[in-house]
Every structure is written in C-alpha cells, then in structure tokens.
Amino acid sequence: MPMLKIDGIEIEVDQGTTVLQAAEQAGIEIPRFCYHERLSIAGNCRMCLVEVSPGPPKPAASCALPAADGMEVKTNTEKVKKFREGVMEFLLINHPLDCPICDQGGECDLQDQSMAYGIGDNRYNEKRRIVKEKKMGPLIRTIMTRCIHCTRCVRFADEVAGVPSLGAIGRGENTQITTYQEQAFQSEMSGNVVDLCPVGALTSKPYTFKARPWELKNTETIDVHDALGSNIRVDSRGRAIMRALPRVNEDVNEEWISDKTRHAVDGLGKNRLDRPYVKKNGKLQEVSWSEAFNLISKKIAGLNGNQIAGLVGDLCDAESMYAFKQMMNSLGAKIECRQDGSKIETEYRSGYLFNSGVAGIDDADAVLLVGSNPRHESPVLNARLRQRWLTRECKFANIGPEVDLSYKIEQLGDSAGILQDILDGKNNFADVLDKAKKPMIILGQGALNRMDSHGILKLVYDIVDKYSLVKDDWNGFNVLQTAASRVAALDMELVRDGGVDAIISGAEGGDIKVVYNLGADEIDSKRLKKAFVIYQGSHGDEGVRNADVILPGTAYTEKSGTYLNTEGRVQRTQQAIFGPGEAREDWTIFRALSEVIGNTLSFDDIVQLRAALIEDYPHFAILDRKPIAEWANTGTMAPLLNVGFTMAISDFYATNPIARASETMKECRNAMSNPNHAEGATGTNG
Amino acid sequence: MSIAVKDSEEFVFSPENLAWTEGQLKKYPKNRQMSCVMPFLQRAQEQNHGWVSIPIMEYIADFLDMPYIRVHEVASFYSMYNLKPVGKHVIEVCTTTPCWLRGSDDVVRACKDELGIGFGETTNDGEYTLLEVECAGACVNAPVIAYKEQYYEDLDDVSTRKFIKDLKAGVSPKPGPQNGRFKSCPMGGPTSLKDMVPNDATFGGDK
Numbered sequence: 067m068p069m070l071k072i073d074g075i076e077i078e079v080d081q082g083t084t085v086l087q088a089a090e091q092a093g094i095e096i097p098r099f100c101y102h103e104r105l106s107i108a109g110n111c112r113m114c115l116v117e118v119s120p121g122p123p124k125p126a127a128s129c130a131l132p133a134a135d136g137m138e139v140k141t142n143t144e145k146v147k148k149f150r151e152g153v154m155e156f157l158l159i160n161h162p163l164d165c166p167i168c169d170q171g172g173e174c175d176l177q178d179q180s181m182a183y184g185i186g187d188n189r190y191n192e193k194r195r196i197v198k199e200k201k202m203g204p205l206i207r208t209i210m211t212r213c214i215h216c217t218r219c220v221r222f223a224d225e226v227a228g229v230p231s232l233g234a235i236g237r238g239e240n241t242q243i244t245t246y247q248e249q250a251f252q253s254e255m256s257g258n259v260v261d262l263c264p265v266g267a268l269t270s271k272p273y274t275f276k277a278r279p280w281e282l283k284n285t286e287t288i289d290v291h292d293a294l295g296s297n298i299r300v301d302s303r304g305r306a307i308m309r310a311l312p313r314v315n316e317d318v319n320e321e322w323i324s325d326k327t328r329h330a331v332d333g334l335g336k337n338r339l340d341r342p343y344v345k346k347n348g349k350l351q352e353v354s355w356s357e358a359f360n361l362i363s364k365k366i367a368g369l370n371g372n373q374i375a376g377l378v379g380d381l382c383d384a385e386s387m388y389a390f391k392q393m394m395n396s397l398g399a400k401i402e403c404r405q406d407g408s409k410i411e412t413e414y415r416s417g418y419l420f421n422s423g424v425a426g427i428d429d430a431d432a433v434l435l436v437g438s439n440p441r442h443e444s445p446v447l448n449a450r451l452r453q454r455w456l457t458r459e460c461k462f463a464n465i466g467p468e469v470d471l472s473y474k475i476e477q478l479g480d481s482a483g484i485l486q487d488i489l490d491g492k493n494n495f496a497d498v499l500d501k502a503k504k505p506m507i508i509l510g511q512g513a514l515n516r517m518d519s520h521g522i523l524k525l526v527y528d529i530v531d532k533y534s535l536v537k538d539d540w541n542g543f544n545v546l547q548t549a550a551s552r553v554a555a556l557d558m559e560l561v562r563d564g565g566v567d568a569i570i571s572g573a574e575g576g577d578i579k580v581v582y583n584l585g586a587d588e589i590d591s592k593r594l595k596k597a598f599v600i601y602q603g604s605h606g607d608e609g610v611r612n613a614d615v616i617l618p619g620t621a622y623t624e625k626s627g628t629y630l631n632t633e634g635r636v637q638r639t640q641q642a643i644f645g646p647g648e649a650r651e652d653w654t655i656f657r658a659l660s661e662v663i664g665n666t667l668s669f670d671d672i673v674q675l676r677a678a679l680i681e682d683y684p685h686f687a688i689l690d691r692k693p694i695a696e697w698a699n700t701g702t703m704a705p706l707l708n709v710g711f712t713m714a715i716s717d718f719y720a721t722n723p724i725a726r727a728s729e730t731m732k733e734c735r736n737a738m739s740n741p742n743h744a745e746g747a748t749g750t751n752g
Numbered sequence: 753m754s755i756a757v758k759d760s761e762e763f764v765f766s767p768e769n770l771a772w773t774e775g776q777l778k779k780y781p782k783n784r785q786m787s788c789v790m791p792f793l794q795r796a797q798e799q800n801h802g803w804v805s806i807p808i809m810e811y812i813a814d815f816l817d818m819p820y821i822r823v824h825e826v827a828s829f830y831s832m833y834n835l836k837p838v839g840k841h842v843i844e845v846c847t848t849t850p851c852w853l854r855g856s857d858d859v860v861r862a863c864k865d866e867l868g869i870g871f872g873e874t875t876n877d878g879e880y881t882l883l884e885v886e887c888a889g890a891c892v893n894a895p896v897i898a899y900k901e902q903y904y905e906d907l908d909d910v911s912t913r914k915f916i917k918d919l920k921a922g923v924s925p926k927p928g929p930q931n932g933r934f935k936s937c938p939m940g941g942p943t944s945l946k947d948m949v950p951n952d953a954t955f956g957g958d959k
Contacts, residue, residue, distance in 0.1 A: 233821035235828040246821040247806070 070137035085128035085139055086114050094141055097150060097179045099157075099264045100216035101129035104320065105225060111157070111216050113179065115149040116141050125149045147183075154184040157214050160195045160239075161265065168212070170266030172279040176214065197242055203250030204733035205257050205329055206268050213267035215241050219259040226322065227253040228452050228472025243267070250737040253472075254445035254718055257328040261311065261321075270309065272329055272730045277301070277308045285642035286313060288629055289327040290381050290622045291722065293547035294424065294444045295631030296323045300331065300623050302642045307331045307623050317425045317692065318631065324445040325734060326718065326725055331623070333728030337606045339618035340647025350616065355648070358615050359662040365580055365598045366663060371398025375569045375578050378403045378560055379585030379603065380549035380722055383627025383639070384686060386619075386652035387555055388679045389667060390584055393656045396665035402562040402569055403555030405586045406511055406714060409519035410545065412559045416695035417523070419553065420632040421541035422506050423692045427454050430542075432461045432502035434495060436485070436526065437711040438510020439469045442718040443548050444632070448472070461502070463495045466512060466711040480710035482518060485525040489532060499533040507535065508544045511714035521704035528699070536697040543697070546632055548714050548721070550622075553630040557683055573597035583609050584652065585619065587723045602655060604645075605723035619652040620645035621724060626672065628679075628686060634693045636686055763807040769795050773815075786818045789826050793833055802842055802881075803834040831885065839874045839881040841919055843867075844898040847884050850891035855908060859895045860884075862912035880919075892936040893929055902927035 069078045072085075072092050079088045084107070089096050100111035109130035116128045117140040125146075128139070140146060158180060165171045180186075197210035215234065220243065223232040229252055231245045245251050251259070260270045282301035289296040289310070296319035299311045310331050312323040342358040343350040366374065376394045378387050378401055387403075394401055404410065410418045422430065427450045440448035448471060454460045455473040462475040465484050478484050478495060487493040499505045507530065513522050526543070529535070535542030547553060562568060566589060572578035573594045581594050585603035591611045601613035604621040622629075624645040628638050645651075653675055660667045669675040680687045715721055719731040719738075765773060772795065773788070780787040789812060796808045804827050813823040827833045834842075845863055847856045860871075863882055869875055871884040890896045893905030897915065904915055904927060911930035918925045933939050942949050 230819035231821055233819075233825045235821075235825055237829045246819070246824060 068133045068135040068137070070133050070135070070139060072139040073142050079133050083133045085116065085118070085126070085131045085133050085137070088133045089116075089128065089139065089141060096128055096141055097183055098129055099175060099179075099214060100218060102218055102221075102262065105218060105221040105262075108217050108221065111214065112153045113150065113157075113183075115146065115153060117143055117145055150183040151185045154180055155188060155190075158184065158188060159190045160211065161214060162194075162211050164212075165266075168209070168266040169207075169269040169274060170212075170263075174266060175264035176266075195239060200242070200244045201248040201250070202245050202268070203252075203256060203737045204730065205271055205325060206251060206260060207271040207274050208268055210242060210244075210267055212265050213243055214265055215243065216264055217243070218262040218264070219243060219268060222259055222262055223251065223253065225456070226258070226449050226452070227255050228449070229253040229256075232259075252738055254324050254326070254441060255322055255449060257325045258312070258322050270329075272332060273309050277303055282308055283642070285623075285640050287623065287639040287642065288637045289323065290550035290629060290639075291326045291330060291725065292324065292444045293550055293552060293632040294319060294447055295550065295629055295635060295637050296327055296446055297637070298323060298327060300642045302623075305643050305646070307334050307643060315690075317423070317690075318635065319446045320450070322446050322449060326721070326731065329730045329734070330719075330725040330728040332730050333605075333724040333726070334621050334623060335646075336727040336729070337723070338646045338649070339604060339606055339610070339616055340645075340649055341618060342648065343613075343616040345614045350613075355617075355658065356662075358617060359659050362600055362615055362659060363662045363664075366397060369397075369579055371400070373577065373579040374399035375562065375572065375581050376401030376560075377405060377566065377569065377581065377583045377586040377589070378551060378555055379405060379583075379587055379609070380551055381604075381622060381724070382551040382555070382585050382652070383622070383625065383629055384551075384554040384558070384679065385627055385672065385675050386584065386656070387551065387558060387560060388682075389653035389656040389669075389675060390582075391558055391560060392667050392678075393660045393663070393665070394582070396660065396667075397663070399582075400562045401555075401560040402566050403549075403552060403560040404515075405566050405588050406548070407515040407566060408511055408552075409516070409523070409565070410514050410556065411701070412556045412561055413700060414696070414698040415557070415634065415693075416541065416543065416697050417700070418545050418547070418556050419634045419693070419695050420508075420544040420546060421536075421695060421697075422504075422544050423633050424450060425692070426504070426540075427451055427506070429504050430454060430460055430502075430506045432495075432498050432505040433463070434488075434499065434505070434507045435462075435464045435466065435475070436507060436509050436522070437466045437513030437516075437713070438508055438546050439466075439471070439512070439713045439715065440508070440510070440546060441469065441471050442713065442715040443510060443546055445718075447546070461495075461498050463498070466510070467713065469713070481708070482513075482516075482522050482525075482706045482711075483708070485522060485529065486706070489525055489529050496533070499529070499535070504540050504542065505533065505535050506542045506544055508546050510546050510711075511548050512711045514545070515714065516707065516709075516711075518704055518707040520701055521706050524701045524703045525706075527701060530697075531699050541694075541697060550629050550631070553632060553634055554628065554686075557630065557634075557685075570594065583613070585609065585723075602652060603723070604649065605727055607723035607726060609723075617655055618645070618647065618649035619655065620649050624649070625651045628676075630686075634685075634695065635691065636689050638689065761805075761807060763796065763800065763805065763811045765796065765811075766799055769799055785816050786822070789816055789818070789823060790830070792816070793823070793827055797833060801840075802838040803836060834881075837874070839879050841879060841899070842881045842883060843916075844883045844885045844888075845871075846886070846888040846890075846894070846896045846898070848887040850887075851895035854894035856895035858909040859897065859907045859912045862909045863897075863916065866913055866916040893933075905929045906931040906933055 072089050075092045077092045096114045098114045100108045109127045114128045115125035118126045119138045200208045220232045224230045289298045297313040297315040301308045314321045344353045452473045464475045465478050467480050488496045530543045570593045581597045582600045587607040587609040595612045599613045600615045601609045602617040623642045657667050719735045720726045725731045776788045792812045797804050809823040813820045867880050874881040888896045897904045906929040915925050
C-alpha cells in the first residue's frame, strides 16, 4: 500500500487511490469540478492541480494521478495557488457573470470556488462565446453559456442512468453539451444531472426562479413514491414544498433519487382534500368534523365486524395504519393492504422483504428477475443493479416480458413455467444459480398479483432451498415492493381473506356494508358503490369517487411518520410543512373518530402512539438498519397459468395520487412518449 | 455545430463499401467494433457526396452498436467530416501560421474573388465549397490548398486564380508546387552544402 506525504501529512492509502482521494482522507480539500466520486474520472476541468515530486516540474491533475509510494504532494504552495487562479480565470472567460439571475446562485460550486481560489478579476478582453439553450426535456433547464464542460452529466447518463443520450459535440471552444438531436433525456433519474452540475448550466426546470436556497427551510425526510425509501431533503417556503433533493444514504439510494421523487412534489399542492365532506342528496357537501364523525358512527352502529372492511393505500405511514388497525379491531373488522391484488402472505417476514438488502446487490453474482421491471418499480435500485452489471462479475436473467432496463439481460422467457425448469435443473440459469456464491432472485409485484402467485411463490421458495440461496450471511430471496406502506402493513398483518377482491365483491353483493378507505386509490372505486364508503386521504383521486364521507388527511411531507422500505428498513419522515385547510394527521383523525364511536384509542399523542406500536412490533424501534428475517419455506404448490407476466407499473409517472396530481409528471409522460417534442414553446424560454 | 439539414433519405452502405467494412471490422477485437467509427464515417461521407447526414450517423451507430450521440460526438469533433452538404469541388485553404506567413491571405482572397463565396459557403450552383482548414502539414510548401486528396502548394494570388479557373474549365490542375519547384527541394538548386551535392542530383528539374 502506497505511503505518501501530502502537505507534510504522511498517509497510507489503498492501491489505486488517487492523490485527490488520498488528500481527502488526510483531511485536505482539493477544489474540483469534474471529479465526482460516483462517476468515472475525466480529468478535464484542471481545478485539482497540485505540485508533485518526484516527477516533471509541472502541475499534475490530482484526480487522475494514482497515489504512489514515496510521493510528496503539495497543495498549499504559492505555485498551487497560481495554478488554481489560472484555471479559475480560464473557466471564467466564457462563464457569464449572471449569478443574480441564476438558479444555482447560493449553492454553486463555481461561485464558491471562485470566491475561495479565484483572483476576483479577469484580464480577458476578447470575444466571449454564447451557446444556445439546449432542449433536454421537461425537467432540465439549460443555460449552456454557463457550462464549463466538466462532463459530469454526460458520465452520469452513460454510467449511472444507462441512457447514453448526452454528449459533448464539437471541440475546443466550440464544445457543447447536448442530448442527441436535443431530444428529451429519457431516463427516470434525469433530474440528478441538475445536482451534479457544478454550475448553473443545468438547473431544474419546474423550480426555475421559484426560490433562493437561503430562504428555504430544509427538512430531512424519506421518500414514499416507491418502496425503496430514498433519503431526501425537502425544501419548503411557508406552506409550500419547493423542491426535493437527495440525501446520501449508501445503503439505500447512495445519492440519487428518481424523477418522481424529485419532481412529483408539485402534486402536493394540487387536488388536495382540505375539509371534511359528506354526500347529501348525491352531492358532496362541506361539513364539520363532528358531523362527519357522527354520520360514520351512525352507519357503523349495529354492524358486525364482517360487514365492515378497511383498505389502506400505498402511501400510508405505520402510525396511521396502527391507529386504523386499533380502531377497526375495536369494531371487530379487518383491514386489507394489498390493493394491487398481491397474494403475498404475512406469516414469515422473509417472504415479503428484499432480504439481500439494497447494498447486497453490490456483492451479488447472479440476479434473476421474475415479473419485475425495476427500472419503473424503483429506478434507483435499478441503477444499483446496473452498477453491478457493469462490473461483469454478475450474471443477469429475466423471466417476464422483455423490458429495457438500461442494461442487457438474458431473457429466459415470459412464462412462470421457466421457474419449474430451473427447479428441475433443465434451464441453463439453474447452473448459474447453483455455482453463484451470492445469487439473488428478485420477485416483482407482477409475479405476485396473479391468480397462480401461490404456485410461483412456492416454486421460488423451492429454488431458493435447492440452490441454497439462503446461507449463513446471505439471503437471496427478494421481493421488490412498489408501495411505501406495504412492508409495515404486512408486518401489522393488515390482510383479509380473499384480499381486495373479496372486499369489492362483498360490497357488490351487499355483505360488506361499510368500507373505510385510508388512501387506497389504485382500486376500482365504482365497484364499492353499494357500500357506505369513507375515504380518508390527502388527494381527490380515484378513492373519493363514490365516497360518502371524505376526511382530509396529510401527505408525507406534512407529518412525522414511520415507513419500512422494501428491505424492512425502518425510516421516519419529518414534518416540513402543515397540511392544507383542515387536513389532519391520519392517526389523529382515528383517535378523534374512535371517541365518537365509543372505543377511544389508548394514545393521546404521537409519543404514546409510537410506544404502543413498538410494544406490539418491537422492530419498529430500530431505525435505519437492514433487518435480518428468518428464512422459511412455506406455502403449497398451485397449478401455474400459461400466461405471460404483466408488470405492476404501466405508467411510471402516475403510480400514486400525488404523482397523478403533478403537472410536472404529466409533462414527463408526454416527453417520454414523444421525445422530439419535449417541450411546448412558451415564447419566453429562448 | 448542430446539423443544419435533416436528410430524410435513408442511408445504407453500397455493396462495395459493405464488403470493405468486413475487413475493417476484423482489425479490432470482438466488442471493440466501435473503433471502426472513423473510417466508416469517412467512407460514408465519400459515398454521400462529401457530407455526413443524420441518417448516416444513425446507420453507423446501429451498425457498430453504439449510441447515436457517440457517433455524433466523433463526427462533430473532427473537421474533416462535413455536417452540411458540400459542393462537388471542395477547396480547403490552410490559414495556419506558416501558410499565413507565406501569404495565405492572398490565396484566400483569390479564392473568395474567383468563387464569390466565403469560408464555409457553397456556390449557388452547388459546384464549389470553400473551407478554411487548420494546418495541412505541408508547411515547407506553404501556402497550401487541399483539393480531392491532393495538395496544391507554393501558391500565390496568380497561381490560385489559375487553379480555380482550371477547375471551372474542367481542366485538372497538376498537384504539387505551383511555382515550378520539385517537391520541397530548394528553387533553382541547393543554397547550402553545395559541395556535398552528388553530381547526378536533378532536384526534380533540369541539371
């Protein structure tokens, strides 16, 4: 391991570490623009120049220079100061001085570093270049005159997103960054280039001129748009969420988030339910909370538990569901959480978790997808799979329809019967699974919401056992959930016999008189018409149609709630803003309603609620750890159907009420289906 | 920089070129076929009357299994790929320092006068395109014009005008120095080390 000296500090680093990384380890900051620890090394901004001896007497780019034994690096000499001033001056030749009207202002690497390392002056008096705006789709605003050609965005598109449509065309002073033929950047993670851009060349289009970073309140919270539970920071001003940004969590989302996570936040301000409604004479009318509660109490009175059914949606937090469960239990009624028709059971935790862990993907050497399109179900997790694929150390195969995952994957076919072949050793991939040290099977919801899902599950369980996918320190059985609420709901056993279909047919047949719907919007609510439907949630979406009572709840940015991601990792959101109008946190609504019904819940505040929750489910107390669930092979074989898999998500940009309310998501959908006409010209954006 | 004309016509390599590609592909290891992008673009440009259109780039990208933008990057980086249609006769004038010192300004002026167009332009009849190029690597014979893979060297105002008039008259001008010099040998014989000149040296001309 090389031992080198940086500014007099001796440090030993791993073989292959660059001088810049070594300096970082020694606690010395070297300025940089193009270097990014999660991207390949380009070495083209030259900001990281240092003095190195032994070697030629010229500045060396520390980001691209491997640390070697006996090297002596200086970063604090007068010479280095001059190097940096020189590079800075060159970078600023063509960079416009428009910080006052630049959205990056206040959080700009170039701004900060020119303050720290620049000379504060410019000796250049020649012509400056102007570069036309490039169209990149509805999320990325471009002011390309500001671009310093670090190529971070190009490398991100190539390496992380796997959608190589960005590039640098031309050369020298005429270099321009663009998408191919100025088409929209067709990635579900395209928004990340805005974070990567060290200057204001790529900024967020929906956020254009909306706010300055110093006037925003930052709240560290968790994303609920998919079941990955990406760590995010939401920035709010007053009662509005202005934007969502990723936070680093190496075990979950690294530092990426999907476009839905980032840009569906405008849906939080639209179509909101802001006061209670009751249907009178076929029309919804605003009422007081007590009137709505009294009506519910009257309707419930005298019914037995089987005549009441509860439904929970995809975005619910554990506290709400727990309070809901307590209230429904007091009525003898049961709740169903699998609104997509998933056949998953709650008996063993390992049966519905992503047991290998998201970080476990980095160690996997064989991955079999069954009925899953991770690119839509969890784009950030898909990027991690892609990173693994790039190493060429891991074999990938897919059972299900052919999908573009942004990497090439062996297509085994679109039939559940292939699982039987693998189990019987008749498929080539059986051999791969057998030889692999850390194999993974990833089951998507597309494999779990079929009539024959019990059979599929049993087959997969048997495959897991036969090819020993579960070992001492490894569990290769994974379910990729799509709903943020699902794992917590399954932990609380919010399942009814027959699932959501039984509720719908029960409502149609008159057996179920009251349906209490907590934010379930992915069902056909018309079919609940005959029952008395109470909808409690944040958005006026599918669920409120045919609802007889509407109770306004808060969204994930407006409450502190616990969510379990697909790994079973417990994470907590923080309240960033207050809900609109009379919207209340869901658990408080249950608490208030339970009093009217006559079975007052036992907790009065969130602390007591959490204490009760943790008493019943102790694992909810352990925050941000990947749990290890005990493996069990259960279930019985059922005959397989001879039909192909249908993916759980058909439209990535409209998977939940918040995304459906978002204008930005609508624009994304249009841009993705028609890349050449990515934007409607407004006449002012030229 | 961006491609001005969107050619709707499809492009495919001619059968001869297609046969030629096979040999090119063999030069590189498996999965490194992208290395062929430059010769392929060059061939396609020749086949497509001297310029590279969007269908060409997409065809080559598909051919070599690489993203469209990567081909576009290469095609736009090198100045010898023309991204706009060019005339039948492409005249490339070098204006880099040695040529400029030796009078490329006169050559440029003569070209512009005779053709009535500026750099990067094509005459209305679609016959001539005038391009300014960086160092042609023939500084010993500066100033230089490159035309149809030949160099026309040691030019001045008069010889440049004659060169263009010859083209217009359909006469192929003789490549090489236009001032009677043989290759890059000294005009009129050696000027130094005269003692060491072999007796049978011709310097390209008469003894």
